Amino acid sequence: MSKGFFIDTTLCTACRGCQVACKQWHDLPAEHTVNTGSFQNPPDLSFDTYKLVRMTEDVIDGRLHWLFFPEQCRHCIEPPCLESAGEPSAIFKDENTGAVLFTANTADLSADDIIGSCPYNIPRKNDAGILAKCDMCNDRVINGLLPACVKTCPTKGIWTSGTGRMKALAEKHLETAKRNSQSRSSGKDSVRVIYLTGFDPSEYHKSTMAGPGLLWHEHQLIMEHEVPHNLFVKLLFHIRMSMMGSKDAREFLKQDISPFKEIFSYILLLHTKSGKSKLFVCQK
């Protein structure tokens, strides 16, 4: 079954259990870090660090906040990295789970092009030019286990489930976050990894959201998808959509804003500069 993540950053305590669980499951080596004057460490994602809790101090509306953002690959439904690569032996998608996976054959690609194509600046290369990033713990998932980061989260801030359920879950959490907090809540929904944030996502990190120059408002939720142009990928896309066979698939294929009208009073449809992705800005 196609999977998605939902990450409620309003529940994240930055204990970084997810960050360590990720390293443990993937048996990734520790980096030799130094303290750079921040709790955030390693300072950035790397070839050996797929998950990183970004920690930002910010004064918003006169009140100090310490914002936590567990960063990882968004596993886009229409992954620009996959399209840029055009080489299924290097970057491919597991159609059963939706995980976007990199192999050692990424060494033959232009790493900078792949990284540049990612709206979220996620992939990282090693000295040999091989690219790596979060693999959704695909080996765990296809064996019926939760991804390591989801399993370890003490506050139930990270969820995984079928993509169809993610939207509903995001809505529920958004309501709770609004009810119990003086803080504003907004949400972001890329296709497979939805983030709920307490504040404008740009406060957390510069590439928390896709696309250029988007204004973020209170209580907004963004979705993004596009039918692929590449014929082969387009075929795969349609096969997967037909396999979904659900109301969700029909909504995706219709490509209009009607599925969101049930939820949001205001919807704005935008396109990224590349024209490869659509962005829905939704507000209650």
Place this chain on the structure above:
Amino acid sequence: MSNHWIYLNNSDCILIMGSNAAENHPISFKYVTEAMQKGAKLINVDPRFTRTSAKADIYVPLRSGTDIAFLGGMIKYLLDSKLHNETYVANYTNAPFIVKESFDFKDGLFAGYDKKARKYDKSQWDFELDDKGVPKMDRTLQHERCVFNLLKKHYDRYNTKLVSEITGTSEAELAEVYKTYCETGQTGKAGTIMYAMGWTQHTVGVQNIRTMAIIQLLLGNMGVAGGGVNALRGESNVQGSTDQCLLWHILPGYLKIPTASKANLADYIKAATPVSTDPMSANWWQNYPKYAVSLLKAYFGDAAKKDNDFGYSWLPKADDDKVYSWFDIFDAMYNKEIKGLFAWGMNPACSGSNVGKIRKAMTQLDWLVNVNLFDNETGSFWRGPGMNPKEIKTEVFMLPACMFVEKEGSISNSGRWMQWRYQGPKPLGNSRPDGDIIMELGFMLKELYKKGGKFPEPILNLKWDYMTDHVYDPHKVAKEINGYYLADVTDKDQTYKKGTLVPSFAFLKDDGTTSSGNWIYCNSYTEKGNMSARRGQQDAPNNIGLYPEFAWAWPVNRRIIYNRASVDLRGEPWNKEKWVVRWNGEKWEGDVPDGGWPPLQNADGTPNDKSRYPFIMTKHGHAQIYGPGLADGPFPEHYEPLECPVEKNFMNSQRMNPVAPVYGTDADSYATCDPRYPYVATTYRVSEHWQTGLMTRPQPWLMELHPQVFVEMSEELADLRGIKNGERVIVSSARDKLECTAIVTKRFKPFRIGETVVHQVGLPWHFGWRWPDTGAEDSANLLTPPTGDPNTRIPETKAFMVNVAKK
């Protein structure tokens, strides 16, 4: 914890003060989060904005060491606004008790102070007694010398203006916290406190917690679901080790350590057993003789006989009025009075306050045995910074212990649950479970004493039969802790066979026919099996998450203690939705009640003399708003720490706690209001490391997250000292200095204390020179001061003075 982690989700308001639960008790936040999702408010009070603060509805700062001022202001606020639960206060607490005229409080000193001995004559704080010896009470709370009115008078001085000047918290912030928290005084509402070392590690540590206990009693928050006073223990089995007498002043089950003046068992028991003449007081400690004799039978078995006082003379005796705490052990070692040390699962060369003195003290030892997973700064003290191995005579032995997952046994968590654990992987290499190590040590000692030696009886008579097939058997120890019948005994029309396990502590005897290694654990391992290994998933009928058949809680599987205070005088729960116990006319339903006696009143409102007051562990059956047994006074009072930034305590003329301990060696220096050390400092932990870091510093995935010791400071202080974020700096105190990395952050802010600006910094104490292998990181306890709480001797590591300078 009076309640349990998982019951936090029943709360309407959670105060996290003196702890940093999100970082240091991350799993607790699962339940805090659940409470918040149901609408609970989270308040966080901390000198520094932490990961807990980041999740709180209300965060306010306070200067380290000023919690009593902060909470004293809350007591004044709630009494002035009459927000207390009057029925609860008048009937379940000692608020109506009348105090003797000799009690007095003047300018920071209670009656009976002996300046030379730095000690109080506590008899001057006693209650007035009637002809029968029962304290006189005024349940209308009108009498001018009743506790309630003395309390009012005592905290009348704690107005928000003065409190603000002391704490550095603004008056508006104080008002917001007071209002929000005291709303839980409404009937049916519950507020709870999560505290840890941020409260205990002060010269006023016990009184910090007392102040909050007073607030909880006034608001009627003790005994209820989502209430309680909850100490978040810093290690998974600290509760268990305290129950089993880790500390010097107690025997297992909180029995008192015998002192030299108690020459025989009768004298010891007489001094330790409280007597109440009030027929309404259960005075549970009247059973003390049964627990003491059963313990002696567990220690000495058949050798303990009635005619030899059950072996009482073989117990070690403390000298009267002498203290044997951590501080005192290392003070004696420094003064060459102690020749050998077992450091067992401890790393004193990093963990103790004023650790430079501890490291020097170890050089005076003839031998040191280090029982631990890995070598550490203690086992390698002789080659540590500033040491010359050629000059150190101490012989060091390393006994490798295996890790907790490699052995079977129980732990008792903060919520008093004894939980059985099974062995996972087998011990690595030649490491062994602690139980095997100590059993063999016992056998060797017995062999040696058979050949002679001074006073061999305690060792030779020690019952030491906890092996099965030549390995340590944790089940045998668990059963001994529960206790056995040592003869056929008939009790309440039922006969219990010799050799069977005692069903609960109500069945223990003082005649030598029962044993129990720890009376509060009697009921944990019975003829029905190992209660702590249960994993029942069924909730109790009150549906508040008690899960009574999951593991086992002391005492007698009671999940929320003081639960008979969760009801009104007729046994009706204050909160009918989240009830803990309730009286159905014949018996209590819900949790295991604090005794089965009926409520104080019958259904028609008439008093029921078959009842007993609900706080059964106190002599008079009432919760103690007034605490006449403590070293530093019956009411908490604000005193400054040993080292503080103000010349004068704004609250009274005593600068610091007048009975706090002082130590006199050349390694016990301190400096208060000294321009060389102008900044307040505190120590703390982070999620990513554990205690002195012995289990986390050798672990690369965790070192990656927090690789170096750091000092956090405000942007303002960094500007003042010309310090850049991320650069190495020197932090110094009157004891020593420490190099660390500066984290310049918005999360620390300067305080306005009276007319001056006071800066505060903070450091984690997880580091030591053994790891990382640069040797450049060391313990923040090099800086911490040589004093602590007068009741417990816990060190004052949470408030002291330092300087910070560029390297």
